[in-house]
Amino acid sequence: MANIMIRKTASGGLSFYLPKRDLEDNIVSIEFDQADKWGGELKLANGGTYYVDPLDAPPKLPVSLRAKRVDAPE
């Protein structure tokens, strides 16, 4: 588990930031993005996947969360 931060990019997408490794990347897909469920698996542009426990509502961005690494290149 590691702390991550998700924020909105200027172009409206989501970006993923992992301070510990200074990894910054765009999120290409998020598993749940509904009014009552938000989170799950995050797929990054670099091919990696992280998992955050789904929240009951979309959070106010930017937000810091705990994430699990499912699969990451390098």
Added chain:
Amino acid sequence: MSTLTREETESLIQEVLEVYPEKAKKDRAKHLAVNDQAVEQSKKCITSNRKSQPGVMTIRGCAYAGSRGVVWGPVKDMIHISHGPVGCGQYSRGGRRNYYVGATGVNTFAEINFTSDFQEKDIVFGGDKKLAKIITEIEQLFPLNKGISVQSECPIGLIGDDIEAVSKKAAKEINKVVVPVRCEGFRGVSQSLGHHIANDAIRDWVLSNRDGKEFESTPYDVTIIGDYNIGGDAWASRIFLEEMGLRVIAQWSGDGTLAEMENTPKAKLNLLHCYRSMNYISRHMEEKYGIPWMEYNFFGPTKIEESLRRIAAFFDDNIKEGAERVIAKYKPMMEAVIAKYKPRLQGKRVMLYVGGLRPRHVIGAYEDLGMEVVGTGYEFAHNDDYDRTIKEMGNATLLYDDVTGFELEEFVKRIKPDLVGSGIKEKYIFQKMGIPFRQMHSWDYSGPYHGYDGFAIFARDMDMTLNNPCWGKQVPPWKKSAAPEEVKAAA
């Protein structure tokens, strides 16, 4: 010389790599690339933020340099103790020419080296007592300091001193901010981690100090973050931000003060100049205080205009008009500068190798003068820096990450740029090779280069360097074979 094609550049990289042993070659190959604007993701073509190869001559600094020298050093009304042996601090006190106003030694301290001067016995018995004593002494000798930061050098981490405990105790005693910074030089691969650690220290020990306290704010409060006021850069930027109607409430950290840092959470917008060294704190403030941030570029009129309009878009029509007014006001001045220098600089080719943001940000300024950047690289960038750089650079230009002394020399020999822009460590090598050189870290003791005023100085300096008559006098008269070469720049 004409520009290299993609194939030529690729083969150049291969040739240069030839001298390395197999393993080093494989590793270095990942850090060198030919730019391709079609690539969206830099990591497909270039690797960055990795440990340097042992045995090569890297130009990087250490985490302590990133924290003490870059982020904390310029905070002028605090005293930064270089905790450890004397040398590290001696080479990082005010060396970046972070200008500030104040009476040094009385109420400002950026140029003085405060150190605990570790000796053998401190390594053996620990330096905590010494640190506590130093803080008391500082308080007696320099009562006008607003706070103290303890910047650990390598040995502190190695012997495991508890600087946090000492700092907490001292803070109570002197009733001021005392910030322990765990920025030992061995952490991380370059100064970049030092920036991060310094940002985290500001977050933990400074930023929330005035939460809930009154502050007389206006809707137009902004801050300048990540401008170190080298040669007066931040002043040159601040002047027209204020002209367009904004109020700059803090400068980080060039000519900055502790109070300004503490007031930053009251801003409406954080303007981020050096993304690499201060994005961390901007992200934190965005999350905690809801302050948006944006990266801007004040090098050269084209980029300034772009940035001013983007800044203005965060505010109401007042500011939008203000931005247009400022742009219009400086236009004639900029046109005059370009009219004067462009004919003398047109078509010249530049290679850069610098730090945080300049390898990409100054490209616009060179282009405004009709020059072309044919190679660029960062000492300590991360992938997201290269993501941004790829779009700024032309196709088939050279990108190099953490370039070694040997590689840079070879690249320059082959590409034969008209100007090289890098640091003091590279300066004399290239000047002796007969290639005009500008230091792009410290502006070669000139500056400012930011903003409108800065661009005029930038253009003059480039002309002064490039068209200096000395470059025509590299060959002694007795070695000149045929008719002496015409000195083109005698004007």
